[in-house]
Amino acid sequence: MDGDDDSHGTWDPFGRPLFDDPEARALSRVGVVDIGSNSVRMVVFDGAARSPAYFLNEKILCGLGAGMNETGRLNPEGKHRALAALQRFKLLAEGMDMPDLTVVATAAMRDAADGPMFRAQIEAATGLKVWVIDGAEEARLSAQGVLLGWPGAYGLVCDIGGSSMELAEIKGGAVGRCITSPLGPLKLQDLEGGRKARDKQIRKEMKALAEYMGTQRDRLFLVGGSWRAIAKIDMERRGYPLHVLHEYRMDAGSVAETIAYLEGNDPEKLRKTCGISATRMALVPFAAEVLSRLVETFGPKDIAVSSYGIREGLLYEQMPQKLRDRDPLIEACRVAEAKDARLPGFGRSLAAFVRPLFPEAAPARLRLIEAACLLHDVSWRAHPDYRAEVCFDNATRANLGGLKHWERIYLGLALLHRYRNKREGTRFDYLYGLLDDAHQREAEILGKAMRFGAMLWTLDQGSERARLDWSPEDKRLLLHLTPRNAPLFGEVGEARFRSLAESLGAEDARAVIED
Known part of the structure; x- marks a missing residue:
C-alpha cells in the first residue's frame, strides 16, 4: 500500500481521497431547509466529501401555495403548518449542535402578497434567516443538485414544484441558461376553465420556454416530488423490479403509456399501490399534462429521474471546486x-x-x-x-x-x-x-x-x-x-x-x- 505522498503519480486515476481534507471536513454537518409551495423540508447532510449521507430528511406537506390563483395570498392553514414545521426544525438543529441552517423559500413565498409578512413572522418566531430566491436562482440550484450526482452531466434539468416549474441547461459540469414558469400543478389545479384552459396555458408557457432555452435532444433530468410520483407509477405499470427512483430511466413512449395508464386506472387504488401520499396524488394528473407537453416540446433522447435537487444544490454551492470535480x-x-x-x-x-x-x-x-x-x-x-x-x-x-x-x-x-x-x-x-x-x-x-x-x-x-x-x-x-x-x-x-x-x-x- 502506497503512502500519502502523491508526488510520483502513484495514486489511481480517481486521485487522493479528500474526506479528511479540512475543506471537506468543514461540511461534516450541513443543514438546509426548503420552503416550497407544496412542502417544507429539512435535510441535514452528513458530509462525506463528494458524496454526503442524509443524516436527517424530514418533509411536511403544507400546501402554502394552494388557492393562490384566487386569493394572491398564502394558504392560511399552510402558513400555520409551515411555521410549526420550521419551529421544530430549528429545535432539531440546536439539538444537533448546528448553529446555522440555510433556509430558502421559492415560488409561493416570492409571489404571494403576504410573502414578506410571513417571512418576517418566521424570522421573529424562529430566528431563522429566510432567503426568498427568484426563479432563475431556483433553477440554478436545482441544476447544481443534479451535478452533485452526475458530474459533467449534460442536458436539461426540469424542477417542478407546487407553483412553478424551472428549466436549467447543464453542460460539461456547468449550469447555463435558467428560466422559470408558472407551470406548477397547484396553479394549474386552480385555473378556471378545466382541461381545455390548462392545455392552452401549458402550450403558451412551453412555447416561451422553448424560445428561450432552445430545443435540444439531450437528456432530460426530472427533479421534484410530482415527477417522482409519475416515475413510481411508471415502475408499477412496467413491473420494474428495482424501486430506486434516482437514475430511473424513461423515454417519450413510456411517458405517454404511463399517462394513459394513470388516466385509465382508479387513482386511489393506484396511489396506495405505488405508495404516494393523497396530497401528492391530487397533483399528479396536472403534472402529467405538463410532462406530456414538455417531452413533446423538447424531444429529449432519454429521461432520468433525479432525487437530487435544490437542497443538494445548496450543499454543492458550499463545496470547493476540487470536491465538485470528484x-x-x-x-x-x-x-x-x-x-x-x-x-x-x-x-x-x-x-x-x-x-x-x-x-x-x-x-x-x-x-x-x-x-x-x-x-x-x-x-x-x-x-x-x-x-x-x-x-x-x-x-x-x-x-x-x-x-x-x-x-x-x-x-x-x-x-x-x-x-x-x-x-x-x-x-x-x-x-x-x-x-x-x-x-x-x-x-x-x-x-x-x-x-x-x-x-x-x-x-x-x-x-x-x-x-x-x-x-x-x-x-x-x-x-x-x-x-x-x-x-x-x-x-x-x-x-x-x-x-x-x-x-x-x-x-x-x-x-x-x-x-
Missing part, C-alpha cells in the same frame, strides 16, 4: 471503507490485484471495479450466513450517486460473489434480469477475484503480496508469488483460485513462485 461513487466508497472495513486502504491494493483480469475494461467499468474493491469488506460485521445478501442489498439500494440501475446490480452481484460462489437461490434473483448475461458473468469474475484476493492481505501493507496474469487468448491464469508470501496461498486460497479460474474459463491455472 467522482461521487468513488468518494462515497472510500468513506465507507475508512469507516467500516477491517483494513482501510486495502481496497485500493485489491483493485490493482484484480485489474489484470479486465484488460479491455473502459474507464466506466474500471470505476465499478474500484468501487467494488473499496466496498468488499465493509459488511464484515454481518452474520456470515447473510453477508452476501447484505452486500447486494447495500449496493443496489444505498444512497449512492453516479450509478445507473444496471450498474447497481453489477456492483451488487460482484459483492455477493465476494462472499458466495453461486448467485442463484437468493431473495434477489428477480433483479438479475436488469443485467445481461455477459455483465453477470463479469460481475461473478470480479466477485470471485475479490474473494480470492482477500485471502492475501496482511498487516504488512508495504510488502508485495501477489500478482495475477491472465491471458484470454491462451486461457492461462497465473498467480505470481514470492517465497515470502507463498504461505498465504493455503488450502482455502487454492479452492478460491480454482473457482475464479473456472469462472474465467481458464484451461491452465497455476501458481508460480518467483525470487
Whole structure:
C-alpha cells in the first residue's frame, strides 16, 4: 500500500481521497431547509466529501401555495403548518449542535402578497434567516443538485414544484441558461376553465420556454416530488423490479403509456399501490399534462429521474471546486471503507490485484471495479450466513450517486460473489434480469477475484503480496508469488483460485513462485 505522498503519480486515476481534507471536513454537518409551495423540508447532510449521507430528511406537506390563483395570498392553514414545521426544525438543529441552517423559500413565498409578512413572522418566531430566491436562482440550484450526482452531466434539468416549474441547461459540469414558469400543478389545479384552459396555458408557457432555452435532444433530468410520483407509477405499470427512483430511466413512449395508464386506472387504488401520499396524488394528473407537453416540446433522447435537487444544490454551492470535480461513487466508497472495513486502504491494493483480469475494461467499468474493491469488506460485521445478501442489498439500494440501475446490480452481484460462489437461490434473483448475461458473468469474475484476493492481505501493507496474469487468448491464469508470501496461498486460497479460474474459463491455472 502506497503512502500519502502523491508526488510520483502513484495514486489511481480517481486521485487522493479528500474526506479528511479540512475543506471537506468543514461540511461534516450541513443543514438546509426548503420552503416550497407544496412542502417544507429539512435535510441535514452528513458530509462525506463528494458524496454526503442524509443524516436527517424530514418533509411536511403544507400546501402554502394552494388557492393562490384566487386569493394572491398564502394558504392560511399552510402558513400555520409551515411555521410549526420550521419551529421544530430549528429545535432539531440546536439539538444537533448546528448553529446555522440555510433556509430558502421559492415560488409561493416570492409571489404571494403576504410573502414578506410571513417571512418576517418566521424570522421573529424562529430566528431563522429566510432567503426568498427568484426563479432563475431556483433553477440554478436545482441544476447544481443534479451535478452533485452526475458530474459533467449534460442536458436539461426540469424542477417542478407546487407553483412553478424551472428549466436549467447543464453542460460539461456547468449550469447555463435558467428560466422559470408558472407551470406548477397547484396553479394549474386552480385555473378556471378545466382541461381545455390548462392545455392552452401549458402550450403558451412551453412555447416561451422553448424560445428561450432552445430545443435540444439531450437528456432530460426530472427533479421534484410530482415527477417522482409519475416515475413510481411508471415502475408499477412496467413491473420494474428495482424501486430506486434516482437514475430511473424513461423515454417519450413510456411517458405517454404511463399517462394513459394513470388516466385509465382508479387513482386511489393506484396511489396506495405505488405508495404516494393523497396530497401528492391530487397533483399528479396536472403534472402529467405538463410532462406530456414538455417531452413533446423538447424531444429529449432519454429521461432520468433525479432525487437530487435544490437542497443538494445548496450543499454543492458550499463545496470547493476540487470536491465538485470528484467522482461521487468513488468518494462515497472510500468513506465507507475508512469507516467500516477491517483494513482501510486495502481496497485500493485489491483493485490493482484484480485489474489484470479486465484488460479491455473502459474507464466506466474500471470505476465499478474500484468501487467494488473499496466496498468488499465493509459488511464484515454481518452474520456470515447473510453477508452476501447484505452486500447486494447495500449496493443496489444505498444512497449512492453516479450509478445507473444496471450498474447497481453489477456492483451488487460482484459483492455477493465476494462472499458466495453461486448467485442463484437468493431473495434477489428477480433483479438479475436488469443485467445481461455477459455483465453477470463479469460481475461473478470480479466477485470471485475479490474473494480470492482477500485471502492475501496482511498487516504488512508495504510488502508485495501477489500478482495475477491472465491471458484470454491462451486461457492461462497465473498467480505470481514470492517465497515470502507463498504461505498465504493455503488450502482455502487454492479452492478460491480454482473457482475464479473456472469462472474465467481458464484451461491452465497455476501458481508460480518467483525470487
